[in-house]
Amino acid sequence: xxxxxxxxxxxxxxxxxxxxxxxxxxxxxxxxxxxxxxxxxxxxxxxxxxxxxxxxxxxxxxxxxxxxxxxxxxxxxxxxxxxxxxxxxxxxxxxxxxxxxxxxxxxxxxxxxxxxxxxxxxxxxxxxxxxxxxxxxxxxxxxxxxxxxxxxxxxxxxxxxxxxxxxxxxxxxxxxxxxxxxxxxxxxxxxxxxxxxxxxxxxxxxxxxxxxxxxxxxxxxxxxxxxxxxxxxxxxxxxxxxxxxxxxxxxxxxxxxxxxxxxxxxxxxxxxxxxxxxxxxxxxxxxxxxxxxxxxxxxxxxxxxxxxxxxxxxxxxxxxxxxxxxxxxxxxxxxxxxxxxxxxxxxxxxxxxxxxxxxxxxxxxxxxxxxxxxxxxxxxxxxxxxxxxxxxxxxxxxxxxxxxxxxxxxxxxxxxxxxxxxxxxxxxxxxxxxxxxxxxxxxxxxxxxxxxxxxxxxxxxxxxxxxxxxxxxxxxxxxxxxxxxxxxxxxxxxxxxxxxxxxxxxxxxxxxxxxxxxxxxxxxxxxxxxxxxxxxxxxxxxxxxxxxxxxxxxxxxxxxxxxxxxxxxxxxxxxxxxxxxxxxxxxxxxxxxxxxxxxxxxxxxxxxxxxxxxxxxxxxxxxxxxxxxxxxxxxxxxxxxxxxxxxxxxxxxxxxxxxxxxxxxxxxxxxxxxxxxxxxxxx
Numbered sequence: 001x002x003x004x005x006x007x008x009x010x011x012x013x014x015x016x017x018x019x020x021x022x023x024x025x026x027x028x029x030x031x032x033x034x035x036x037x038x039x040x041x042x043x044x045x046x047x048x049x050x051x052x053x054x055x056x057x058x059x060x061x062x063x064x065x066x067x068x069x070x071x072x073x074x075x076x077x078x079x080x081x082x083x084x085x086x087x088x089x090x091x092x093x094x095x096x097x098x099x100x101x102x103x104x105x106x107x108x109x110x111x112x113x114x115x116x117x118x119x120x121x122x123x124x125x126x127x128x129x130x131x132x133x134x135x136x137x138x139x140x141x142x143x144x145x146x147x148x149x150x151x152x153x154x155x156x157x158x159x160x161x162x163x164x165x166x167x168x169x170x171x172x173x174x175x176x177x178x179x180x181x182x183x184x185x186x187x188x189x190x191x192x193x194x195x196x197x198x199x200x201x202x203x204x205x206x207x208x209x210x211x212x213x214x215x216x217x218x219x220x221x222x223x224x225x226x227x228x229x230x231x232x233x234x235x236x237x238x239x240x241x242x243x244x245x246x247x248x249x250x251x252x253x254x255x256x257x258x259x260x261x262x263x264x265x266x267x268x269x270x271x272x273x274x275x276x277x278x279x280x281x282x283x284x285x286x287x288x289x290x291x292x293x294x295x296x297x298x299x300x301x302x303x304x305x306x307x308x309x310x311x312x313x314x315x316x317x318x319x320x321x322x323x324x325x326x327x328x329x330x331x332x333x334x335x336x337x338x339x340x341x342x343x344x345x346x347x348x349x350x351x352x353x354x355x356x357x358x359x360x361x362x363x364x365x366x367x368x369x370x371x372x373x374x375x376x377x378x379x380x381x382x383x384x385x386x387x388x389x390x391x392x393x394x395x396x397x398x399x400x401x402x403x404x405x406x407x408x409x410x411x412x413x414x415x416x417x418x419x420x421x422x423x424x425x426x427x428x429x430x431x432x433x434x435x436x437x438x439x440x441x442x443x444x445x446x447x448x449x450x451x452x453x454x455x456x457x458x459x460x461x462x463x464x465x466x467x468x469x470x471x472x473x474x475x476x477x478x479x480x481x482x483x484x485x486x487x488x489x490x491x492x493x494x495x496x497x498x499x500x501x502x503x504x505x506x507x508x509x510x511x512x513x514x515x516x517x518x519x520x521x522x523x524x525x526x527x528x529x530x531x532x533x534x535x536x537x538x539x540x541x542x543x544x545x546x547x548x549x550x551x552x553x554x555x556x557x558x559x560x561x562x563x564x565x566x567x568x569x570x571x572x573x574x575x576x577x578x579x580x581x582x583x584x585x586x587x588x589x590x591x592x593x594x595x596x597x598x599x600x601x602x603x604x605x606x607x608x609x610x611x612x613x614x615x616x617x618x619x620x621x622x623x624x625x626x627x628x629x630x631x632x633x634x635x636x637x638x639x640x641x642x643x644x645x646x647x648x649x650x651x652x653x654x655x656x657x658x659x660x661x662x663x664x665x666x667x668x669x670x671x672x673x674x675x676x677x678x679x680x681x682x683x
């Protein structure tokens with residue numbers, strides 16, 4: 001796998017190789033991207049016709065990177081007579097300062113060449129190797145290169161200029177330079193991208209953060225967010241590093257919505273720099289105890305785009321919460337249904353869960369009252385369109401067999417739902433965690449109805465429905481001879497009997513009978529599911545198990561954070577701590593940044609967690625994982641106007657202190673120590 005380096009700010013991000021180069025490709029997501037379009041697909045530097053090699057990279061900041069390069073092969077570095085520094089940043093636009101250093105005692109003539117190109121590929125075209133249908137033109141004027149793409153009213157543009165004189169052609173810029181002995185030469189390259197709207201205006205310029213801004217302004221904005229978060233003091237370095245990295249990545253992953261002009265949390269780089277129903281909701285749940293002010297824009301955006309009609313192409317139904325929102329060419333021309341797309345069965349109950357949890361932390365009753373119609377519509381969807389077979393369960397089956405998602409649960413790859421022997425069921429499917437989410441949504445909505453909507457009759461009805469669902473679920477999904485819950489029911493009501501991590505989500509939802517919780521925990525932490533680094537998505541004795549299969553054997557950090565929360569809910573504090581500890585151990589091998597997923601190899605087979613080949617990094621719900629683990633270890637739970645703190649810190653982790661936890665109670669501190677830790681507090 002090619003090692004990639006990324007920078008991002010707001011709606012724009014750049015992905016390159018370790019030299020800082022971007023090479024045109026429809027099979028790998030390198031390039032300069034904004035609003036789902038690639039504005040640079042070629043950005044390759046040569047010195048005297050030779051490619052450069054990386055000596056070192058400074059990527060401490062999310063929005064800028066510095067590459068230290070030398071010509072020739074790595075074995076020749078000691079004899080290098082010159083070196084190159086590429087300092088780049090995303091500051092609204094993309095800027096790169098290019099410096100050539102002469103290390104000899106004589107003047108040297110160099111030829112510096114930058115190959116430049118833009119294919120204006122939509123992210124879906126890159127992902128699925130589709131060719132463009134519009135026309136790209138390149139023009140040279142005023143020492144600048146302008147690249148333009150048009151397809152009917154769809155219009156995008158990239159303009160590249162340099163502060164130093166250059167020979168500009170339609171494929172790039174060439175600089176013939178003289179550098180004196182032990183001197184240097186510098187030019188600054190500026191790349192502006194334009195997203196044209198229907199009236200010919202630059203859409204990005206209308207957004208509060210859309211224009212160019214200084215690096216100092218970006219740094220100050222990100223630091224202001226980080227400073228608002230609770231302060232962590234602890235003896236565990238992996239936890240400290242992961243917490244710090246998570247806050248930095250959360251600050252960087254915010255982007256601006258064209259629809260509302262507010263900052264939202266993007267799901268992940270490079271594929272998912274947009275709003276995702278499920279991902280955004282779960283990330284919000286993880287982040288809520290730390291930065292609650294980040295949550296309302298996501299809630300309001302999801303509520304504002306709630307389904308209103310039946311639209312087979314978009315899998316839209318009244319009351320349904322969206323799955324994914326895109327702004328690119330394929331969505332605009334309805335070659336993909338993502339404008340927005342509603343193909344997830346879990347985002348709707350999760351929306352209700354988030355809204356209730358948000359109020360429990362913040363006391364924002366006004367928002368609960370304001371969104372009463374949207375919550376009622378979501379509950380109606382669960383009982384009507386969501387219950388495809390009229391059995392009282394939440395099912396899914398796409399309305400769009402050509403381009404809709406087959407699996408509309410969080411494990412949404414094509415082979416994620418299977419029987420234990422590897423066969424796959426037909427549609428519709430009712431996966432187990434969907435029923436847990438629906439149960440929890442009804443319990444929480446009952447509280448909202450009784451407390452805020454003055455509708456106790458509706459609350460009573462929801463509680464009766466939830467109780468009936470729990471009883472029915474524990475009868476129909478439980479596999480008595482194996483003592484775990486089936487992954488799903490098929491269309492005939494038969495159990496899809498694979499052993500998966502989904503059963504951990506059932507603990508989080510509260511739908512598991514108390515008498516069965518212990519057996520569920522045994523499976524979750526047993527050798528078939530637990531790798532030593534975390535709980536696998538699929539047990540290793542199942543037919544489709546693959547330790548590097550996307551949803552059929554890998555370990556997902558967010559999945560494990562939800563499972564740890566479920567273990568905590570049922571009182572399995574030691575086991576929850578074990579998951580927290582292994583996740584934090586794994587984070588240390590990724591410089592504190594947990595990836596989207598890593599391989600399900602057993603810990604005794606590999607001395608470190610092996611990253612999934614195309615994992616997003618940073619990814620929002622992986623970034624939020626250390627925060628939720630911290631909540632679990634400290635036992636943080638809102639109760640009325642108070643925050644309950646009931647810590648159970650894993651052995652050997654020492655002191656964990658979280659100061660200024662925000663909520664309806666103001667700000668409070670939490671302190672936990674693992675057993676055996678000296679009771680003296682640090683000054």
